[in-house]
Amino acid sequence: MPHPSALPDLLAALRTPLGERISVADAVRAHHGHDESCHPDALPDAVAWPHNTAEVSAIARLCSQYGVPLIPYGAGSSVEGHTLAIHGGISLDMSQMNRIVAVHEADLTATVEAGVTRMQLNRELRHSGLFFPIDPGADATLGGMSATRASGTNAVRYGTMRENVLALTAVLASGEVVHTGSRARKSSAGYDLTRLLVGSEGTLAIITEVTVRLYGMPEAMSAAVVNFDSVRGAVDTVIQSIQCGIPLARAEMLDGLTMQAVNRHSRTDYPERPTLFLEFHGTAQAVAEQAAMVGELAAANGGGDFAWATQDEDRNKLWQARHNAYFAGLQLQPGSRCVATDVCVPISRLSECIEATYADLAAEGVAAPLFGHVGDGNFHLMLLVQPGDDASLARAKAINHRLVLRAQQMEGTCTGEHGIGIGKQAYLAAEAGTHGLQLMRAIKQALDPQGLLNPGKIFPLQP
Incomplete structure (x- = not known):
């Protein structure tokens, strides 16, 4: 997957809507097949740069027709392999969809295309007295932040992307365009499709526009x-x-x-x-x-x-x-890669969880930077590994494994903000339970029956 014989015909068909905005160059593919994680690189077969929702729809229809995977790509800052093309396919780089569609100052909302970054939006807002508070550190795109349900340093007061996305425009695997939510501050109209897509890691639909809440700049x-x-x-x-x-x-x-x-x-x-x-x-x-x-x-x-x-x-x-x-943590061991993990526990258990983690590190003789959003009970652990050091990698994964189990036993979660991606699929099964995982798979099957949208993320492909 994808079937090699389908690729030449698909690439030829994609030239019609995209022209030169599709590339099979090795350097371009390598850039889009690498992220900040320790997971092995996985290159797409080609990279496409759409300019609007209509083009994303056309690309999705063609990929559906030829049975070729489609992997949304934002800023490439994920740490759980979200953007890696582990089954090949087309990497859909959203960076050129970077238009701020509308800012409604009186309503405290803004609608932006998926490729707009959080810093770009705040530069646009700087003279309005408003700002967008979600700050994961990296200058991530709003589409990527929505897809991974990002949070960051301001979440203790302003919440995560879950609380701050009001509406979405998205493209299904079939190429159909859906609009979820509205600019109203609340709604009780039917299923909450916006929240369904926020955090879906590009596996249910491709987010092309996002409407977010804004806040008044404090005095x-x-x-x-x-x-x-x-x-x-x-x-x-x-x-x-x-x-x-x-x-x-x-x-x-x-x-x-x-x-x-x-x-x-x-x-x-x-x-x-x-x-x-x-x-x-x-x-x-x-x-x-x-x-x-x-x-x-x-x-x-x-x-x-x-x-x-x-x-x-x-x-x-x-x-x-x-x-x-x-x-900075990476520079403690120059040339290293990081098994970056995060967990989130009830804040009353946070000190206990951290101290148990330190005890585990000491027993293994490992020093690892630890930091996090303690107001949310969420912390990160950086386990540094030199490329090619299999024993060190195995030790890091074992420490991560025990940390996740510890957090779940404390009624916490295997990830507070990194997401599941490739690396935490086994823990999702334990956390969601058999029936919860079956429900997630049923939703995936309903929206993406061929399994073409970011396949192999959140849970493995089924035969």
Whole structure:
């Protein structure tokens, strides 16, 4: 799959709607057959760049006719192999569908094509007093963020893509175009098809347009960094802040090894101890009150003095350092690849889960950066592996396996935001249960009976 004899005819047919916007060049295919994960590269047979929904529909109809897989591609920043063409086929690069269709300031909504990135949208909004808050770190596309149900550093206050996507335009495997949801703030009309497609990882439909919620820019925004004697102290500070009703905008924890990597990479000089990166939004008075309350909680949990960043330039520098934590971690072992994993547990179990993970790492003699969105109970572990070191890779996968089981036993989930992709399919089966997985497969079969949309992701192809 795909059948080799079908490809030449399909490629010839695709020239009609696309012209030169389809490529079989080795370098282009290699770029689209590689992502940030440790999964082996898997190259598509060709790469296509559509310009609008009509062209995506035409491409899907032709792929359906010839029985060739179609793999949506956004910014290529996934870490679970979502964009890898493990069964061959056409990689559908959405980057040239980058038009902001409409901004409705009074309604606090924007409609964009799937290739628009979050930073592009916020640049467009900068003079409106509005912003789009979902910030996964990478400058990901809104289509990709919807497909993977992305979240990030602002999720503790603003939620994930699930809460912030109002409507979608999408193309089914047959080429039919569907519109889900509306710009209304709520609806009880039938099945929630928007939520069905958000998080479907390109396996049910190809998202071509997204309508998202916008938010008013706060009067005051203040960020702070505070280090702690222990990870538990940092985590407990966040949990207690949430329990006290303090509306944290961002609450990120980086452990000592991650801070060491961040300092080297971003040329900062933070103490190399467990550290919280915090941000407060609201009126000037509210922000000051929130910060004072969190400061008291931090001091009681072994936290040091706050280092403040109130100017935009300083705040941006601080959060850029946080966003670079992944790439900083890779530089701890130059040339390494990363078994990047994330889990999410009820916040009351977060410290316990992290401490058990540290015990496991110590028993294996492995040092691994750990950081995450502690306000959501979600953290990431970077297990670094040198290419070709099979023993190290096996050890990393075993640590990941135990971490996921630990999170699920704590009534958590195998992934808070990375998604299932290729790497976490076995854990989805355990988490969803037999009947839940059967229901997912039934939905897939109903919408994509030939199994052509991003095949082999979320669950393996069935014979």
